């Protein structure tokens with residue numbers, strides 16, 4: 001089976017490497033992409049297409065894994081697709097629906113990543129809904145972990161968005177509160193007392209959330225735009241608006257660190273440097 005990725009960042013390169021190891025032919029297009037993306041492409045054995053348009057004509061399953069803000073424009077760019085088109089981007093149900101309307105109907109899948117791609121690789125849990133979700137789940141034979149949760153596009157993204165509202169909100173709250181604790185020399189004590197409420201694994205997960213919040217601040221702020229848009233369709237987004245503003249400000253302060261921060265203190269030192277400069 002031939003599988004193609006539009007976008008070749010962290011998500012696509014991780015899944016592509018797993019699928020190549022499982023023996024599939026994997027394609028992408030690196031034309032016009034950044035040096036980071038080109039390096040990721042060049043470090044794998046993926047086949048190259050000259051354009052995304054050529055890519056969708058070549059493969060049976062197209063996976064879109066681009067920056068969330070590009071979800072609709074890449075779908076519009078490729079237009080009608082003969083094969084299966086899977087949208088893996090963290091966007092709201094209405095955005096995914098808008099994107100999928102450009103490429104087809106029964107051949108489309110709304111898919112949402114439900115774990116850490118970096119930790120789980122190809123085995124990361126993916127929930128899927130839409131007309132071709134069952135066909136997409138055939139990739140489980142090659143080591144993927146896809147669970148079909150419904151037949152309508154938008155269902156998978158809605159679950160992901162609402163889970164995201166929770167996890168990113170907690171991460172924002174932790175980063176802000178523990179930064180203040182760090183500045184007061186009380187971070188270990190605060191962690192100790194919250195652990196007494198939250199349970200034995202709290203510290204490990206809090207530190208991991210703070211490190212990845214710093215590293216992925218820009219992406220998280222884009223993802224929160226989608227969450228807020230979705231919440232606004234139903235109610236006033238007060239808490240989620242604050243999370244969005246938090247990640248926007250964090251992204252501006254830290255830019256994209258070239259390497260993942262090594263510890264919670266590392267994140268807070270970077271924040272302190274930025275605050276002192278600004």
Ligand SMILES: NC(=O)c1ccc[n+]([C@@H]2O[C@H](COP(=O)([O-])OP(=O)(O)OC[C@H]3O[C@@H](n4cnc5c(N)ncnc54)[C@H](OP(=O)(O)O)[C@@H]3O)[C@@H](O)[C@H]2O)c1
Pocket residue numbers: 006007008009010011012032033034035036037065066067068070073074088089090091113116117118223
């Ligand atoms: N990584 C994860 O763990 C994870 C988990 C869940 C969901 N997701 C979702 O998956 C998507 C990709 O995430 P990621 O972490 O892989 O992001 P990433 O590392 O920032 O990669 C994004 C990729 O999309 C490319 N791209 C941007 N605009 C494009 C366009 N118009 N046409 C073609 N390619 C384009 C980028 O190329 P340039 O470098 O040239 O900009 C880059 O290769 C996002 O929507 C994200 O929300 C990711």
